[in-house]
Structures are given as structure tokens and as C-alpha cells.
Amino acid sequence: xxxxxxxxxxxxxxxxxxxxxxxxxxxxxxSTQDSGLLDVLLPAFTEETGYQVSLIATGSGxxxxxxxxxxxxxxxxxxPSAEKEFMEKGFGMERRLVMHNDxxxxxxxxxxxxxxTQPTAVDSFNAIFSSxxxxxSRGDESGTHAKELALWKQAGLDPTGKAWYIETGxxxxxxxxxxxxxxxxxxxxxxxxxxxxxxxxxxxxFENDPILLNVYHVxxxxxxxxxxxxxxxxxxxxxxxxxxxxxxxxxxxGVKEYGQPLFFPDADKTDADLGLP
Numbered sequence: 001x002x003x004x005x006x007x008x009x010x011x012x013x014x015x016x017x018x019x020x021x022x023x024x025x026x027x028x029x030x031s032t033q034d035s036g037l038l039d040v041l042l043p044a045f046t047e048e049t050g051y052q053v054s055l056i057a058t059g060s061g062x063x064x065x066x067x068x069x070x071x072x073x074x075x076x077x078x079x080p081s082a083e084k085e086f087m088e089k090g091f092g093m094e095r096r097l098v099m100h101n102d103x104x105x106x107x108x109x110x111x112x113x114x115x116x117t118q119p120t121a122v123d124s125f126n127a128i129f130s131s132x133x134x135x136x137s138r139g140d141e142s143g144t145h146a147k148e149l150a151l152w153k154q155a156g157l158d159p160t161g162k163a164w165y166i167e168t169g170x171x172x173x174x175x176x177x178x179x180x181x182x183x184x185x186x187x188x189x190x191x192x193x194x195x196x197x198x199x200x201x202x203x204x205x206f207e208n209d210p211i212l213l214n215v216y217h218v219x220x221x222x223x224x225x226x227x228x229x230x231x232x233x234x235x236x237x238x239x240x241x242x243x244x245x246x247x248x249x250x251x252x253x254g255v256k257e258y259g260q261p262l263f264f265p266d267a268d269k270t271d272a273d274l275g276l277p
Contacts, residue, residue, distance in 0.1 A: 024233035030171030061141025070226030079143035134184030139167025191262035242267035
């Protein structure tokens with residue numbers, strides 16, 4: 001509740017300090033901020049459309065709560081099942097596929113749980129649990145946290161309350177920093193890991209399981225529920241991020257710095273193309 005009140009105050013402040021017709025409030029995941037993608041996308045959007053963007057970066061669960069209370073114009077997140085529920089409740093006007101990357105499991109090079117030898121992500125979680133190796137969870141209802149919980153569930157395990165299981169309640173970058181300090185494992189999107197890798201004493205220890213696909217959608221908030229929503233501005237952002245210009249930025253982001261893209265554009269695809277229900 002306290003977090004929601006805080007974000008509402010941010011929203012009201014943003015509305016009071018910017019011209020409503022030419023400003024929007026975007027609530028997005030920490031991974032899009034921590035990776036640096038929004039530092040490139042948002043100025044390009046402003047230059048193209050004239051809309052100024054006030055940004056709140058938080059976990060997908062909190063983003064949906066904020067938008068579900070009418071305190072956002074548009075949201076960008078990666079929690080497909082929760083997004084569908086949001087749309088079914090009528091809180092979203094339109095939901096579009098934007099991009100994907102994938103989740104990886106990072107940890108210390110010593111790899112005490114032997115993740116390098118595990119065949120699947122679920123086996124990796126089993127190995128972490130059975131070896132009682134330190135695991136640092138976001139614990140914040142984010143899309144990453146939702147994926148982590150789904151993996152524990154598939155493994156038939158519950159790490160809650162275990163001495164080696166640490167919940168940060170923080171974003172992806174902070175959680176990775178703590179995992180590095182504790183020399184523990186963490187589930188993370190690849191983009192944020194690559195953006196932070198120079199600061200971390202962690203390596204990628206498990207990757208490339210199809211279950212670790214990480215898909216992002218943009219959702220415009222429904223003005224029939226919340227008349228104060230800046231519909232034109234929200235639509236302009238959704239149009240831009242799925243346009244050729246926006247998709248080219250996503251395609252090229254990270255290639256020069258890391259030798260590979262941090263995200264892959266998907267506006268020309270459907271959820272079914274990516275194997276989503």
C-alpha cells in the first residue's frame with residue numbers, strides 16, 4: 001500500500017509539472033531501465049512526437065497495480081499471464097507485442113550447485129535447493145519474480161524461509177549487485193545482466209532453455225475506466241515503440257557495446273509465433 005501511495009504521488013507531481021496534452025506517464029519494468037534501453041528509446045520518442053515522458057520503473061506486478069488504479073497512461077512490462085488478467089478486467093485498452101530476450105541464471109564462477117552440468121532450468125533450481133546454495137530473489141512481484149516462482153513450482157520446491165534464500169524486494173540491477181556481493185545465484189533477464197556485467201563478480205551459468213523466454217508487451221490504459229488517461233499520448237508511445245523506428249532502436253541496442261543485441265524486436269510477430277498461449 002505504501003508503495004502504491006508513493007507512486008501515486010509521483011504521478012500527481014508529474015501531471016502538475018508538465019503540460020498534460022504533451023506529456024505521458026510511462027510505468028515500465030526495471031529491466032528496461034537498468035539495461036539502458038529506455039535511455040535511448042525515450043529521447044527518440046520525444047524527438048519524434050514532442051511528448052515528454054515521466055517514467056516510473058518498477059516490477060511488473062507493481063506496474064499493473066499502478067495502472068489498474070488509473071495512475072499511468074501506458075505500461076511496458078514482461079509478465080504475460082498477469083497482463084492477460086489485466087486486459088480481461090478491462091483495465092487495458094490495447095496490448096501489443098514489442099520485443100523479447102531471455103532469462104539466464106547467473107552466479108559465482110565457482111558454481112557450488114554445478115549449474116553448468118544441468119540439462120534444464122528446473123534441474124538447475126533443484127540443484128540450488130539440494131545444495132543449499134545462496135539464491136538472491138527479487139521478491140517484488142515483478143515479471144522476473146513471477147518466472148522464478150513458476151520454476152520453483154515446476155520443481156516442486158518452496159525455498160521460502162530457507163537461510164540461503166534472500167529476497168531483496170528491489171529491482172534487477174540492485175538484486176544482481178547483492179547476488180554478486182553474496183556470491184549467490186540469481187535469475188535475471190539477459191539484457192540487464194549484460195549491462196551490469198562489468199560491475200559484477202558473476203558469470204552466466206545456465207541459459208538457452210525455451211522456458212526462459214522473456215517477452216515484453218506495451219499496454220495502453222483504458223480511458224473508459226480512467227477518463228484522465230492521456231489516450232493520444234499513450235497511443236503515440238505504443239505506435240512509436242512498435243514502429244520501424246522504434247523496432248530498429250531495439251534491434252541495434254547493445255550490439256556496439258556488448259557484441260550482441262540485448263533485446264529482439266517482435267512487433268511483426270504474434271504471441272503464438274513466440275510459443276505463448
